[in-house]
Amino acid sequence: MELNKLPIFAALGQPTRWRTFELLLGKGEHGMLQGEIAKSLNVDKNLMSTHLKVLREAGLVASEKNGREVTYRVTPAVARETAATLLKAIDKS
Template structure:
């Protein structure tokens, strides 16, 4: 991950509909959501959703897979992880105690998301 790619990903997420769409796709991993269903769930016209999905795709945050007559979209969690790691690479100048609250929050989030794990 480099600065240019990170800026593109952050810019793609810096719009309410795209951020909502990405979060919705993350919540539906690994199954994905068809484009039309995304538009319905977010409450925007399909052509508007198409434009937003294009922006997210160009930033590498979502992927689309044609299934019959529709396209199933999924969040690219590896790409999002790379963006987050790029931002945190030199977290707190190497002072682990300053980063620990962030690490704890992320670990808690992971435990909630993983089936069968207790909090």
């Protein structure tokens, strides 16, 4: 899979989005509700919605709506490819 890496690294370059990504990585396939993420990171729900949108548009997370609740999970294939890209860059240096 060839990724457009610029949006991914731009999304992860913002501290709250990086912390969100790390938090969701730890939750695996279970993911977390948007409100739980906001509470865990002490971020306003509306602002968290914006951050999650950026992560989703970059392909780093996927969302699943169930009624009024939205669960977010890391997209494993994109996370692996992003990690592989970083490792290749490190190996070249």
